[in-house]
Amino acid sequence: xxxxxxxxxxxxxxxxxxxxxxxxxxxxxxxxxxxxxxxxxxxxxxxxxxxxxxxxxxxxxxxxxxxxxxxxxxxxxxxxxxxxxxxxxxxxxxxxxxxxxxxxxxxxxxxxxxxxxxxxxxxxxxxxxxxxxxxxxxxxxxxxxxxxxxxxxxxxxxxxxxxxxxxxxxxxxxxxxxxxxxxxxxxxxxxxxxxxxxxxxxxxxxxxxxxxxxxxxxxxxxxxxxxxxxxxxxxxxxxxxxxxxxxxxxxxxxxxxxxxxxxxx
Numbered sequence: 001x002x003x004x005x006x007x008x009x010x011x012x013x014x015x016x017x018x019x020x021x022x023x024x025x026x027x028x029x030x031x032x033x034x035x036x037x038x039x040x041x042x043x044x045x046x047x048x049x050x051x052x053x054x055x056x057x058x059x060x061x062x063x064x065x066x067x068x069x070x071x072x073x074x075x076x077x078x079x080x081x082x083x084x085x086x087x088x089x090x091x092x093x094x095x096x097x098x099x100x101x102x103x104x105x106x107x108x109x110x111x112x113x114x115x116x117x118x119x120x121x122x123x124x125x126x127x128x129x130x131x132x133x134x135x136x137x138x139x140x141x142x143x144x145x146x147x148x149x150x151x152x153x154x155x156x157x158x159x160x161x162x163x164x165x166x167x168x169x170x171x172x173x174x175x176x177x178x179x180x181x182x183x184x185x186x187x188x189x190x191x192x193x194x195x196x197x198x199x200x201x202x203x204x205x206x207x208x209x210x211x212x213x214x215x216x217x218x219x220x221x222x223x224x225x226x227x228x229x230x231x232x233x234x235x236x237x238x239x240x241x242x243x244x245x246x247x248x249x250x251x252x253x254x255x256x257x258x259x260x261x262x263x264x265x
Contacts, residue, residue, distance in 0.1 A: 003031040011049040011205035020057025027065035027074035032090040039097035049205035054108035063115025095149040098123040102213035108197035109133040119150035129175040129184040141170035208246035
């Protein structure tokens with residue numbers, strides 16, 4: 001059974017983690033492979049301009065399967081050296097795949113996002129929460145550390161102090177606190193979450209593909225570059241953007257006071 005359910009509407013792809021019976025827990029290598037494969041497919045398909053990631057059922061993602069931890073199964077099986085390699089070859093491929101994805105990604109957090117589930121949401125560019133959403137960086141509660149990049153991701157989203165509170169206590173915060181802390185961009189009614197998130201994705205996808213992809217890359221690179229280096233990269237990207245057909249179409253449509261007709265060229 002496929003772990004993911006995928007639907008496309010124009011330039012927007014919606015992906016569901018689709019194991020509601022396990023609260024969409026991440027433990028099987030095949031699940032990680034599916035997520036990475038979808039990212040690779042999206043990266044190759046320039047007609048896709050935005051991606052919405054959500055969970056089927058009551059949870060967004062419950063993180064690692066605790067039963068597998070107890071039984072030393074799934075990615076937790078084997079010697080310490082084997083577990084290390086298992087992390088590197090499975091779940092750690094997901095943050096790299098999402099980070100390298102040029103298409104903007106919206107996490108529609110429909111319910112609990114716990115442990116690796118919270119980190120998965122933080123791998124996305126924008127997070128929108130259902131009023132029923134819950135968030136926890138809960139690794140310490142089961143005696144382990146964030147093994148999927150959470151120690152890098154969470155401080156960049158909410159700051160080091162709040163990330164430290166969440167990581168050291170493992171406590172759960174609700175959607176209102178997540179909004180206050182800047183973990184999510186918006187909180188909406190549960191029955192409106194997907195429609196709201198897809199509407200935002202369509203607003204994003206209404207813009208030229210080249211400009212979207214280059215802008216996301218600049219935002220990513222700006223997290224670890226000096227200002228002068230980022231300005232150099234921005235100048236190079238801007239030269240590419242100025243010579244795209246969609247840039248000229250956008251300018252002409254603006255001056256003609258008409259909707260633009262982009263061709264992704």
